Amino acid sequence: MSNIREEINRRRTFAIISHPDAGKTTLTEKFLLYGGAINLAGSVKGRKAARHAVSDWMEIEKERGISVTSSVMQFEYDGKCINILDTPGHQDFSEDTYRTLMAADSAVMVIDGSKGVEAQTIKLFKVCVMRHIPIFTFINKMDREANDPFELIDEIETVLGIRTCPVNWPIGSGKSFKGVYDRQTEVISRFIQGDNGHKTDVVEAKVGDDGLDELLTHELHEKLIEDIELLDGASDEFDIDRIQKGELSPVFFGSALTNFGVETFLQHFLKMTTAPLSRTSDAGDIDPFDENFSAFVFKIQANMNKAHRDRIAFMRICSGKFDADQEVYHVQGGRKLRLTQPQQMMAQERKHVEEAYAGDIIGVFDPGIFAIGDTICMPKKQFAYEGIPTFAPEHFARIRQVDTMKRKQFIKGIEQIALEGAVQIFQEFNTGMEEIIAGVVGVLQFDVLKYRLENEYRVEIRMEQLPYEHIRWIENKDIDVSALSLTTDTKKIRDLKGRPLLLFTHPWSVNTVLDRNEGLILSEFGTN
Ligand code: G4P
Numbered sequence: 261m262s263n264i265r266e267e268i269n270r271r272r273t274f275a276i277i278s279h280p281d282a283g284k285t286t287l288t289e290k291f292l293l294y295g296g297a298i299n300l301a302g303s304v305k306g307r308k309a310a311r312h313a314v315s316d317w318m319e320i321e322k323e324r325g326i327s328v329t330s331s332v333m334q335f336e337y338d339g340k341c342i343n344i345l346d347t348p349g350h351q352d353f354s355e356d357t358y359r360t361l362m363a364a365d366s367a368v369m370v371i372d373g374s375k376g377v378e379a380q381t382i383k384l385f386k387v388c389v390m391r392h393i394p395i396f397t398f399i400n401k402m403d404r405e406a407n408d409p410f411e412l413i414d415e416i417e418t419v420l421g422i423r424t425c426p427v428n429w430p431i432g433s434g435k436s437f438k439g440v441y442d443r444q445t446e447v448i449s450r451f452i453q454g455d456n457g458h459k460t461d462v463v464e465a466k467v468g469d470d471g472l473d474e475l476l477t478h479e480l481h482e483k484l485i486e487d488i489e490l491l492d493g494a495s496d497e498f499d500i501d502r503i504q505k506g507e508l509s510p511v512f513f514g515s516a517l518t519n520f521g522v523e524t525f526l527q528h529f530l531k532m533t534t535a536p537l538s539r540t541s542d543a544g545d546i547d548p549f550d551e552n553f554s555a556f557v558f559k560i561q562a563n564m565n566k567a568h569r570d571r572i573a574f575m576r577i578c579s580g581k582f583d584a585d586q587e588v589y590h591v592q593g594g595r596k597l598r599l600t601q602p603q604q605m606m607a608q609e610r611k612h613v614e615e616a617y618a619g620d621i622i623g624v625f626d627p628g629i630f631a632i633g634d635t636i637c638m639p640k641k642q643f644a645y646e647g648i649p650t651f652a653p654e655h656f657a658r659i660r661q662v663d664t665m666k667r668k669q670f671i672k673g674i675e676q677i678a679l680e681g682a683v684q685i686f687q688e689f690n691t692g693m694e695e696i697i698a699g700v701v702g703v704l705q706f707d708v709l710k711y712r713l714e715n716e717y718r719v720e721i722r723m724e725q726l727p728y729e730h731i732r733w734i735e736n737k738d739i740d741v742s743a744l745s746l747t748t749d750t751k752k753i754r755d756l757k758g759r760p761l762l763l764f765t766h767p768w769s770v771n772t773v774l775d776r777n778e779g780l781i782l783s784e785f786g787t788n
Contacts, residue, residue, distance in 0.1 A: 271619025275364035279378035295335030363576035373406030405434035543643035649785035653699030673717030728763035732782035
């Protein structure tokens with residue numbers, strides 16, 4: 261048992277989020293490098309080599325029919341066992357991305373110093389805030405001309421609505437980037453741009469010392485003194501409690517590509533985060549150190565090989581130890597089973613796992629029995645974890661099958677795909693499944709839906725995009741939905757569980773409808 265405690269205690273599980281191109285992949289690779297999980301030689305060249313290796317592996321995965329979007333990587337650093345959950349950013353932004361955040365205990369937000377806060381970061385950030393998980397900010401690409409650092413943190417505070425606390429502070433940027441000043445240790449890490457790449461040098465000099473004029477230039481040294489004064493007066497104080505509640509984000513400046521500031525970031529990050537915390541269930545909070553294994557499914561990955569409809573269910577272990585031989589209980593399915601072909605990702609390698617601990621993510625073979633949010637626990641201690649919220653889709657389309665004889669396949673296919681969580685399916689308010697409305701978070705999911713229905717279920721469909729962009733679940737239990745006073749651009753629909761919802765074209769209609777219907781409670785998230 262003490263071994264289990266130790267193993268859980270050294271687990272750290274975080275999601276890495278960013279807008280595409282901010283440097284998430286580069287930063288992840290550098291983390292893995294520190295963990296010794298991958299072998300990279302220099303900076304740029306090594307990184308390319310590593311990326312090449314990663315994409316080779318992706319090809320293999322594709323051949324085997326498993327999409328790689330769900331990368332979970334594990335590595336060891338300084339006695340800690342760290343799980344990184346990669347959130348697929350890019351155009352293929354989908355609910356999966358949101359759900360991945362439900363499986364993490366903290367988030368690292370990568371921001372491009374020359375771009376500031378970008379659209380997709382805002383979306384992802386909302387979920388982190390909803391979960392009150394600690395959020396660490398890494399402002400990247402300081403080796404390029406960046407925006408003013410005060411403007412950058414001001415933007416994070418106003419756009420994302422979280423207070424910040426810079427842990428280090430940049431000295432210049434781009435061609436004149438001289439390094440960062442650590443506000444806690446008051447030490448300067450110098451960034452030296454040489455002909456053959458970059459070097460880091462730590463200077464133990466106090467700000468104001470004569471020698472610094474020469475190292476930093478007089479102008480930047482003066483600016484640093486001013487900046488520190490301003491920061492000490494105006495920024496929030498470092499407060500670990502507020503950080504752990506997700507109210508205050510520690511901010512770090514660096515450059516992932518040149519590997520500057522990455523290791524110090526990792527070290528601070530490990531000090532400021534905790535081992536897995538308890539999670540809410542219908543039997544109260546479950547302690548991760550409880551010896552009974554439990555987990556919940558946060559992602560289901562369809563096998564792209566259409567000959568086999570099997571899938572992989574990714575689960576986050578929330579308590580105890582997973583043992584491949586043990587019999588477990590699938591709460592929603594109401595039966596005992598053994599989890600087959602459990603696997604885990606170690607950097608680029610997918611490997612079979614015999615044991616794993618709270619904080620870890622495992623993927624298991626799913627013959628089509630698991631759904632997102634399902635709980636797996638020990639037969640002797642049964643409970644269900646709180647459901648994963650259904651995130652608000654932002655694009656809607658009406659879907660009809662072309663050949664009406666294929667009704668059964670159509671319904672089956674669409675229900676299966678919805679179960680995986682790739683799309684959300686709704687019905688017209690007053691009719692049955694004749695007309696289906698599909699809702700997605702990322703518009704690319706419509707193409708995926710069409711492709712999969714045609715290829716896996718042999719059903720051709722017609723899709724008509726609808727103008728709605730905002731969805732709200734009606735939370736009131738006893739309400740006569742047909743009696744509601746709505747605006748002309750509002751549509752009533754139902755989800756597959758029969759719960760009533762409203763679709764709006766304009767965001768202001770949401771408020772109008774709330775004003776017109778006293779006591780009406782609308783929510784942006786439905787719970788599975
Ligand atoms: P992502 O996963 O967030 O989408 O970003 P990724 O790491 O792929 O980085 C996007 C681009 O930004 C890459 O350039 C990468 O080399 C560059 N980059 C990442 N971190 C830094 C940094 O600290 N400084 C500078 N100057 N550039 C950085 P690319 O040209 O798209 O790819 P590649 O040709 O370098 O592979």
